[in-house]
Amino acid sequence: MSDDVAAEHREPSADAVFVSAERAAEASALPGPLARLTKADVSTLRWWLVTRIAVLIAVGASAWLLTSGKGKPSGIFARWVQWDAVNFNVIAQFGYAGDGSRKAPYFEAFFPGFPLTLRPLVNLGVPVGLAGLLVSATALAVAVVALRRLGDLEAGAGVGERAALLLMLSPWAVFLMAGYSEALFLAFAIPAWLAAKRGHWWLACALAMGASATRVTGLFLALALIVQFALYAKDRWTKWPALLLPFFPPLMYTVYQHQRTGDWSVWLTAQKENWNRTFTLPWDAWESTWRGAFGGGQPADFTWMWRAELL
Template sequence: MPAYITIFQYAVAAAGTVLFALCLVFSVKSGIKYFKEPEEALVCRESNLRIFARSLLYVLLLKLALAILGAVVTGKGFGMEAAYAWNRWDAPHYIDIAKDGYVATGENSVFIAFFPLFPLLMKAMSFLTGEYFIAGSIVSMLCFAGALFYVYKLVFRDYGAKTARRSQILMVLFPTAFFATIAYTEGLFLLLTAAFMYYLRQRRLWAAAVLGFFAALTRSVGVMLVFPFGVQVLLDALHEGGGARKIIWRIVRRGWKVILIPLGTVVYLLINYAVFGDALHFLVAQREHWSQGMCFIGYTLRVLTNCVFTRDIRLVLELFLPELIAIFVVLWLLLGAARRKNSVMMAQALPLYYMSVSVTWLLSAPRYMLPVLVIYPEMALRAKSRWAFAVVCVLMAAAGIVLAGVFVGGGNVY
């Protein structure tokens, strides 16, 4: 490999690492500002029914656009055959789990790497639909609408109605939002994460902890919600003042509920043990079947950059280049968000981002960026004018059309 390519790889790795470190530094500073001057939450007067109706309408419009795109790309029209063109990659695995549960032998034994809550909900919905893929898609769409509802409520409390509405639109237009309308975990995880953050910011800690438990049963990164929970409890305890003993007592009295979140992961580990006799068997499946393991973010960036120069051009355009773009665009947005008084939101965003990106063989970075909730108000705040907002929407919609078209057409979008 030419020396300049090697140098470029390390430069990309260093740039990503430095940007992430800066996000951490600015987040700590914003936490100090929050401690000194807590935010004044705005009160939303719009009815919950109206907000949810608008959220559901956005999801239905997105699904209609995707149906048209699928009909054009596949040439199969609008029937069930066209609908099943979206049943690709992870979706069939969730269907197999919903049908048969986890199994210890055969090809399906590797599906222990997928968490149980979504296939369980898919199984329940299948009693109404009579089959599984449509059941999973319905679950995802309803959850996505719920996620948009809570994103509106969450953003409104900090920035008002205009930014909240724009944040909803930006989430719907996000290039990988189509995953939240099919039998993937994206819709469910978005709902649980957005609702968790909303109730946490409302100081309804029991509700947040329960939602965190279910998030940890949905995705491996769900357990990262312990960080925003802890930061919120800590900052509130510090702001109320008093001696060290009082502060520690407040933290313990309110914060012990956080144990519910990792309990979701414990339940998943117990399933591993019940099926395989090994609580950590999912790591074996991830490593041997998907070449997945945790690593340093710089390593991931170096591998992706190497793939851009050495892999087939189709793979580069469909997979590796979009991954690098997604990683750095979201890092750029996080850097801006960290400068605002978003300490609790950043405590959700940064651990989730890092755990999602820092894997040895990354295939789904654009999809993993969806639950990084702070990026939507950040984009809305940066695109202040109507023209700027329209340009951002057009660019994201265009990227979404390309990625969704490649996905439904059989390409390498994961």
């Protein structure tokens, strides 16, 4: 028997058997594309489903408990169209020109990633409130599975699922259900970091493009990827161009808005004129927050939000 034929009939190594058995034990036995999910992923998604149902129930109950008089609260989906969710929905339906409800510049303060995901659903006739819930809920499912895998990769089995559960149970997780951009940002950002930790740099930076198209904080992710790349990447000379990818969406958005408005910094202009947000020193920001929390003159709901920010 030749060496090649003999090699084909050799028993698999102990390591190979162990790895195969380990993967088989982790497999979820789900059909089709879902087969890539492990049992730990499925367990995390169960928590995702339970917590999302709990949030829906809590919001529905609070609307009835906090409504005064004899009138009924607004519809279940309409309750989620509040604050910035309104702005995202306007952009999704009318573009950055808006619906005439705001004086420009205003909607330019919001990056296009989230409205672009809403638009196909809105065009299909899905109510805007429901569309926001669907996008955010789906995005959060992606984010928590990635967080589960990242946590286990960094700190061992079981850590990732606990981290994902803590994220979903945190008080701020309500924004991960509403029609806000946070969940979609995490659905790009966490998988991007996971891909970087695994050495898949083009994939990591492509995902980071989605993050930077969704929120300006994607630029901080891009900088973090550069540091990670400098410290740990192999074959740097063939992979470094990938690091440029996350900077393209903000650049293209800036060029687009300049063509519309003639202002290269219209995003900053809209932030300053409508929300009084500017670049400032850390201690000045702390003073402003303290004044909002304890200086008086703020409505009660704003006062507790300012105080929460101090924590």
